[in-house]
Amino acid sequence: xxxxxxxxxxxxxxxxxxxxxxxxxxxxxxxxxxxxxxxxxxxxxxxxxxxxxxxxxxxxxxxxxxxxxxxxxxxxxxxxxxxxxxxxxxxxxxxxxxxxxxxxxxxxxxxxxxxxxxxxxxxxxxxxxxxxxxxxxxxxxxxxxxxxxxxxxxxxxxxxxxxxxxxxxxxxxxxxxxxxxxxxxxxxxxxxxxxxxxxxxxxxxxxxxxxxxxxxxxxxxxxxxxxxxxxxxxxx
Numbered sequence: 001x002x003x004x005x006x007x008x009x010x011x012x013x014x015x016x017x018x019x020x021x022x023x024x025x026x027x028x029x030x031x032x033x034x035x036x037x038x039x040x041x042x043x044x045x046x047x048x049x050x051x052x053x054x055x056x057x058x059x060x061x062x063x064x065x066x067x068x069x070x071x072x073x074x075x076x077x078x079x080x081x082x083x084x085x086x087x088x089x090x091x092x093x094x095x096x097x098x099x100x101x102x103x104x105x106x107x108x109x110x111x112x113x114x115x116x117x118x119x120x121x122x123x124x125x126x127x128x129x130x131x132x133x134x135x136x137x138x139x140x141x142x143x144x145x146x147x148x149x150x151x152x153x154x155x156x157x158x159x160x161x162x163x164x165x166x167x168x169x170x171x172x173x174x175x176x177x178x179x180x181x182x183x184x185x186x187x188x189x190x191x192x193x194x195x196x197x198x199x200x201x202x203x204x205x206x207x208x209x210x211x212x213x214x215x216x217x218x219x220x221x222x223x224x225x226x227x228x229x230x231x232x233x234x235x236x
Contacts, residue, residue, distance in 0.1 A: 001059050001132045004154035006052035006089055007036030008113065008178070011043030012220030019195050020218055021180070022106030022188075023097035031097045032180070033109040034155055044221030046175035049084065049113065051131075051153070052091040059088055066130045081126055083172025084115060105187035107180040111227050112150075112157035114177040118169040120147050120162040127151050133158060140164065177223035185211045185228025192218075205229070 007029075010017070014025035017037055023030050030037045040047055053059040056076055063070050063079070070077040076089035099106050117123045128135045128151065136157075137150035142164065149160040161176070162168075182188040185202045192199045198216040205212040210229040 001053055001062055002051040002088065002153060003054055003091055004052045005035050005110070005113065005156060005158070006050045006091070007031075007038055008046060008110075009038050009040055009048035009050065009085075010220045010222060011040050011045050011047055013041070014039050016218055016220055018100060019197070020107070020192070020215065020224070021097075022099060022101030022191065024100050026097060029097075031094050032107055033096050035110040036094065039220075046113070046178070046222050047085060048087055049158075049175065050087040050089055053088055054091055056088065056090045062132075063088075063130070068130050081131075081173065082117070082119075082122060084175055086131075101191055102187070104184035105182065105191040107182055107188070107226070109181045110156050111179040111181045111230065112159045113175070114159045114161055114179070114223075115173055116161050116163070116176045117173040118162065118166060118171045119173075120149060120160065120168070122170075123149060123160045123162075123173065127158060127160065177225075178219075179212075179225045179227050181230060182226050182228050185213060185226060188226050188228070189213050202228070 014028045017030050018025050021030055028039060060077055068079055070079045076087055079086050127133045133151035133153055136152045140147040145164050147162040151158040189199055189202055197218045200214040202211045202213045205227055207230060210227055212225045212227045215224040
């Protein structure tokens with residue numbers, strides 16, 4: 001039903017993300033190789049996940065059969081996922097935005113979007129059972145203090161994170177952070193430091209062969225990491 005994550009709605013300005021992604025905004029929108037970003041002024045943080053479908057009418061029918069309440073909008077369908085704003089639109093094939101940095105240091109694509117949940121079983125039922133996303137990983141790690149659920153959507157992941165120390169509750173989920181892929185983590189780090197951003201030194205990531213760095217400002221209030229040494233997400 002849902003074939004891809006089409007775009008994200010983020011509080012802030014396109015100019016901030018031009019620097020972060022190394023791409024030029026057109027009409028206030030940016031697009032990487034696999035996902036777009038649109039902006040809401042006078043807000044901060046991640047606001048909405050917008051998924052794409054090949055057939056909007058069929059998606060609406062299936063969601064209704066799965067007891068997911070939706071509202072028709074000019075663009076498609078709107079719904080709430082236990083507090084998370086989600087839209088569904090007809091799939092389009094927009095080209096990535098023009099690069100403003102060299103290809104190695106610019107963001108190539110989104111690796112994963114993070115949703116925090118106080119109720120992981122509820123999240124599995126919703127994202128897997130209701131929305132039909134492909135659950136590829138369910139792992140608890142006391143060392144990290146988290147239970148992580150990876151749902152594949154196209155060539156990226158919707159990661160659902162649960163804080164083990166807080167226990168389970170019926171409080172709402174919330175959109176939280178983003179992980180962007182870059183071909184050259186050292187080059188991306190140098191580019192953002194030169195632009196005046198506060199960026200941590202690259203360090204080894206959890207995936208073998210990967211390196212990550214944390215971008216501490218210039219993200220529109222979105223917790224953000226860059227990840228290098230990984231390609232298209234395969235789920236293995």
